[in-house]
Amino acid sequence: MAGANSVRLAVLPGDGIGTEVTEATLAVLEPLAQRHGLGITVETLPAGAFHYRETGEAFPESSFRAARAADAILLGAMGWPGIRYADGTEIAPQLDLRFRLGLYAGVRPVRAIPGVPVALADPRARDIDLVLIRESTEGLFHSRGKGLVTEELAEETLRITRATTEKLARFAFRLAERRAAQRGRPGRVTLVDKANVFRAFAFMRGVFDGVAKAFPDIASGHHYVDAMALDLIRRPWDFDVLPTENMFGDILSDLGAGLVGGMGFSPSADIGDAHAVFQPAHGTAPDIAGKGIANPTATLLSAAMMLDWLAARGAGQAYADAATELEAAVDAAFGEGLRTADIGGRDGTAAVARAVADRI
Amino acid sequence: MAGANSVRLAVLPGDGIGTEVTEATLAVLEPLAQRHGLGITVETLPAGAFHYRETGEAFPESSFRAARAADAILLGAMGWPGIRYADGTEIAPQLDLRFRLGLYAGVRPVRAIPGVPVALADPRARDIDLVLIRESTEGLFHSRGKGLVTEELAEETLRITRATTEKLARFAFRLAERRAAQRGRPGRVTLVDKANVFRAFAFMRGVFDGVAKAFPDIASGHHYVDAMALDLIRRPWDFDVLPTENMFGDILSDLGAGLVGGMGFSPSADIGDAHAVFQPAHGTAPDIAGKGIANPTATLLSAAMMLDWLAARGAGQAYADAATELEAAVDAAFGEGLRTADIGGRDGTAAVARAVADRI
Ligand SMILES: CC(C)[C@H](C(=O)O)[C@@H](O)C(=O)O
Ligand SMILES: CC(C)[C@H](C(=O)O)[C@@H](O)C(=O)O
Numbered sequence: 001m002a003g004a005n006s007v008r009l010a011v012l013p014g015d016g017i018g019t020e021v022t023e024a025t026l027a028v029l030e031p032l033a034q035r036h037g038l039g040i041t042v043e044t045l046p047a048g049a050f051h052y053r054e055t056g057e058a059f060p061e062s063s064f065r066a067a068r069a070a071d072a073i074l075l076g077a078m079g080w081p082g083i084r085y086a087d088g089t090e091i092a093p094q095l096d097l098r099f100r101l102g103l104y105a106g107v108r109p110v111r112a113i114p115g116v117p118v119a120l121a122d123p124r125a126r127d128i129d130l131v132l133i134r135e136s137t138e139g140l141f142h143s144r145g146k147g148l149v150t151e152e153l154a155e156e157t158l159r160i161t162r163a164t165t166e167k168l169a170r171f172a173f174r175l176a177e178r179r180a181a182q183r184g185r186p187g188r189v190t191l192v193d194k195a196n197v198f199r200a201f202a203f204m205r206g207v208f209d210g211v212a213k214a215f216p217d218i219a220s221g222h223h224y225v226d227a228m229a230l231d232l233i234r235r236p237w238d239f240d241v242l243p244t245e246n247m248f249g250d251i252l253s254d255l256g257a258g259l260v261g262g263m264g265f266s267p268s269a270d271i272g273d274a275h276a277v278f279q280p281a282h283g284t285a286p287d288i289a290g291k292g293i294a295n296p297t298a299t300l301l302s303a304a305m306m307l308d309w310l311a312a313r314g315a316g317q318a319y320a321d322a323a324t325e326l327e328a329a330v331d332a333a334f335g336e337g338l339r340t341a342d343i344g345g346r347d348g349t350a351a352v353a354r355a356v357a358d359r360i
Numbered sequence: 361m362a363g364a365n366s367v368r369l370a371v372l373p374g375d376g377i378g379t380e381v382t383e384a385t386l387a388v389l390e391p392l393a394q395r396h397g398l399g400i401t402v403e404t405l406p407a408g409a410f411h412y413r414e415t416g417e418a419f420p421e422s423s424f425r426a427a428r429a430a431d432a433i434l435l436g437a438m439g440w441p442g443i444r445y446a447d448g449t450e451i452a453p454q455l456d457l458r459f460r461l462g463l464y465a466g467v468r469p470v471r472a473i474p475g476v477p478v479a480l481a482d483p484r485a486r487d488i489d490l491v492l493i494r495e496s497t498e499g500l501f502h503s504r505g506k507g508l509v510t511e512e513l514a515e516e517t518l519r520i521t522r523a524t525t526e527k528l529a530r531f532a533f534r535l536a537e538r539r540a541a542q543r544g545r546p547g548r549v550t551l552v553d554k555a556n557v558f559r560a561f562a563f564m565r566g567v568f569d570g571v572a573k574a575f576p577d578i579a580s581g582h583h584y585v586d587a588m589a590l591d592l593i594r595r596p597w598d599f600d601v602l603p604t605e606n607m608f609g610d611i612l613s614d615l616g617a618g619l620v621g622g623m624g625f626s627p628s629a630d631i632g633d634a635h636a637v638f639q640p641a642h643g644t645a646p647d648i649a650g651k652g653i654a655n656p657t658a659t660l661l662s663a664a665m666m667l668d669w670l671a672a673r674g675a676g677q678a679y680a681d682a683a684t685e686l687e688a689a690v691d692a693a694f695g696e697g698l699r700t701a702d703i704g705g706r707d708g709t710a711a712v713a714r715a716v717a718d719r720i
Contacts, residue, residue: 079556090556119593121481140500140518140558147559153521154560158500161513194607196439196450198500199507200514226614229589233479233618247554251611254586258593 005316006039009306010070012063012093014048016284017294018076024296024353025074025303028326032360036322038307038315043070049080049091049284058085059093068101068275071315072306075279076299081286087145094270095144097277098136103270104164105171106134106249107305108281110236110256110266113297114335117343119259120233129183130239131175132256134249135168136270141246160200160245162207169211171271172243176218179240188219192228192244192252204245225252232256257281264295264342267302269309278306288341292348295340300330300356329359365676366399369666370430372423372453374408376644377654377709378436384656384713385434385663388686391717396682398667398675403430409440409451409644418445419453428461428635431675432666435639436659441646447505454630455504457637458496463630464524465531466494466609467665468641470596470616470626473657474695477703479619480593487597488620489543491535494609495528496630501606520560520605522567529571531631532603536578539600548579552588552604552612564605585612592616617641624655624702627662629669638666648701652708655700660690660716689719 011026013019026042033040045063052058058078067073075097079090097103111129112118118125143156172189180187191208193201205222212220223231225248231238232255244252257266263282270277280298288294304326311320333355339345340352347355371386373379386402393400405423412418418438427433435457439450457463471489472478478485503516532549540547551568553561565582572580583591585608591598592615604612617626623642630637640658648654664686671680693715699705700712707715 087559088555088562089559092557095557117481119481120479121477122479143518144557145559149559149563152523153519154563155520156518156558156560158503158516158518159513160515163512194610195448197452197455197504198516199447199449199505199509200516202448203509203514226610229611229615230618230623233593233615234622247607248611250554250586251589251608255589255593255615258590262594263590 005318006041007071007310007315008069009040009042010067010073011042011044012047012067012073012075013044014076014078014284015050015080016077016286016289018048018078018284020289020292020294020349021280021296021299022074022076024349025299027353028300028357028360029303031357032322032326035360036318036325038318038322047093048078049083052091053083058091059096064100067097072310073097073275073277074303074306075277077280077282077284079284089145094277094279095141098270101272101275101277102137103272103275103277104135104137104167105271106136107175107269107271108132108134108249108253108256108266110253110260112260113265114331115337116261116265116334118261124237125259127237128260130236130256131179131241132249132253133168133172133175133241133243134253135164135244135246138164139246158200158245160204165204165207166211167273168243169208172241173211173215173218176241177215180218186219187217188221188240190221190223190239190242192223192225192242192248194225195222196224201245208243228252229255232259253281262342263298264340265297265301267298267305269302269305271309276306276309278302292350293341294349295342296349296352297330297340301327325360326356329356332359365678366401367431367670367675368429369400369402370427370433371402371404372407372427372433373404373436374438374644375410375440376437376646376649378408378438378644380649380652380654380709381640381656381659382434382436384709385659387713388660388717388720389663392682392686392720395720396678396685398678398682407453408438409443412451413443418451419456424460427457432670433457433635433637434663434666435637437640437642437644439644449505454637454639455501458630461632461635461637462497463632463635463637464495464497464527465631466496467535467629467631468492468494468609468613468616468626470613470620472620473625474691475697476621476625476694478621484597485619490596490599490616491539491601492609492613492616493528493532493535493601493603494613495524495604495606498524499606518560520564525564525567526571527633528603529568532601533571533575533578536601537575540578546579547577548581548600550581550583550599550602552583552585552602552608554585555582556584561605568603588612589615592619613641622702623658624700625657625661627658627665629662629665631669636666636669638662652710653701654709655702656709656712657690657700660686685720686716689716692719
């Protein structure tokens with residue numbers, strides 16, 4: 001691949017189906033790049049649980065440096081049952097990336113894809129189109145690897161900072177502005193917190209409200225996290241952009257994925273001021289790894305988010321056009337009958353890649 | 361009401377629809393007690409947001425003492441928009457009760473009631489019958505009112521203790537044993553944690569596994585909280601008893617309520633070694649308060665849990681029989697067409713009480 005506005009893409013396939021879904025995605029990016037004249041150079045980097053087992057390092061410093069030097073990072077999935085760090089926690093270089101590159105905005109769209117069954121009986125479920133923004137560098141995860149453990153008790157510290165909350169809120173309002181323009185409807189940002197019980201969340205709410213004033217055209221509100229879990233079942237079609245704390249976002253984004261076909265259809269982007277990682281929301285799926293049946297849709301949609309982000313960062317309009325075309329091709333393929341194993345069909349990883357590539 | 365095995369019941373109606381649903385529930389308990397010869401004396405106690413506005417006290421010490429002295433506590437709902445403590449957090453004497461009386465087991469059944477619409481399209485959703493057990497005295501809520509707030513950041517501390525985790529786990533396994541016997545199917549307890557990232561949850565898991573060994577007839581497992589949020593959408597009918605940390609339980613129990621008709625159908629019990637509080641999972645619903653349309657079903661089902669708990673504590677078999685009859689009457693009333701406003705019907709608070717009382 002070569003072209004005018006060239007970008008360097010670091011690919012971390014990782015473990016299990018991570019390698020399969022990234023391969024399928026690169027196979028679709030190839031014709032897409034050709035058609036739109038994108039100059040994408042790909043560098044594949046080792047990291048993950050198997051790499052840890054072989055070398056004692058889950059995320060070699062050389063991989064980290066190369067990823068950081070790239071224009072964007074595409075990640076498959078990492079981790080494996082039975083391969084863990086000495087303290088028993090999971091091998092998760094994706095968490096290291098979030099922290100080390102300051103990727104505070106974990107963008108997790110929850111959108112009903114044409115043809116893909118939704119979980120709720122209410123017909124309005126086909127209109128679900130919201131974005132969770134999981135803060136991804138602090139909150140409860142601030143405590144990752146730092147928890148206190150004694151014989152009798154264990155503690156973790158949840159931390160919310162003004163600086164990160166301001167960035168998160170600005171990110172959310174800007175995204176709402178873009179979505180409002182694209183969709184021709186008013187934008188709305190709803191902070192999900194637990195300010196009725198915790199001072200840290202009252203603090204977060206105060207900072208959020210301060211930022212909201214700078215975006216008078218976007219409606220701004222708050223929702224308690226428990227009420228949001230309920231409303232994501234009762235009326236998810238009513239929400240737009242939902243920023244929240246790290247642990248809350250982890251939970252609610254999986255709930256959201258469940259509404260629209262599961263993890264196989266749920267892309268994500270971890271975005272910071274200077275870097276971004278794009279990856280499917282799913283894990284390495286040991287039960288189906290190596291069988292060629294993993295659903296690569298989440299990774300394809302993550303790649304569309306990546307192209308869009310690259311365009312916004314100045315790589316050129318061709319990247320935005322390619323993003324739009326890729327998402328439309330995914331929608332068309334499923335709308336016209338493509339059915340992966342996770343939704344009861346027989347189309348494997350390569351078949352999805354072919355079906356999407358055919359529509360480009 | 362008077363009879364052989366008499367019990368003293370403290371009723372804290374609280375605010376908003378709290379007063380309406382407790383009134384309806386007492387109206388059903390009256391004939392139920394007569395029929396089964398239960399000797400229930402009721403003492404109604406003031407507490408809540410309006411009491412705070414009038415007196416400066418949300419939960420008078422006299423109310424607390426009387427509640428503690430009673431055999432069981434029935435609570436409506438408390439809190440009101442615009443009436444808050446000085447630090448901005450909610451007036452929530454129910455939280456004080458959990459902490460001061462050591463009510464570590466927040467039992468929140470999620471069960472599809474005949475006739476009440478379920479949220480999921482999958483027909484198996486009618487088989488949903490699980491129980492979340494929200495630890496209710498520590499976890500993140502350990503930090504309630506104690507959070508650190510500076511100009512630039514705020515922190516809360518999540519605490520898990522061995523002692524409480526052991527009690528929680530034993531409670532969960534015992535409940536699973538009872539349910540297995542009642543339902544004639546194997547019992548299963550699944551701890552919901554985030555042990556892949558946090559030491560405190562790895563600690564919790566270790567303690568839980570230790571307790572599990574004492575219950576060889578009950579299957580025991582673990583699930584990450586994010587995966588559980590997904591699976592409560594994809595296959596909630598597969599789960600039985602789900603103990604979890606306080607904040608996780610708050611979120612997942614609202615999710616669960618959303619699956620089976622909403623908060624109006626979701627009872628709860630906060631149970632400790634010596635005391636217990638029974639209350640609907642919903643709040644004070646300012647938007648519909650005073651209109652006579654609040655759904656009292658959650659409170660009726662909470663009262664059934666209370667009668668059952670009183671029986672287990674030695675009040676006599678008549679209490680267990682009354683519990684069974686009350687739950688069956690609720691099921692029959694909805695199964696035969698009762699429809700409250702929250703599920704699109706026209707039956708008000710008093711109509712539900714009448715319909716249920718008629719079936720006793
Ligand atoms: C694998 C796990 C550590 C990770 C997380 O909790 O962040 C995952 O659940 C996610 O949502 O990216
Ligand atoms: C009202 C609120 C403080 C309370 C809680 O968070 O515990 C409620 O959500 C509940 O679930 O009982």
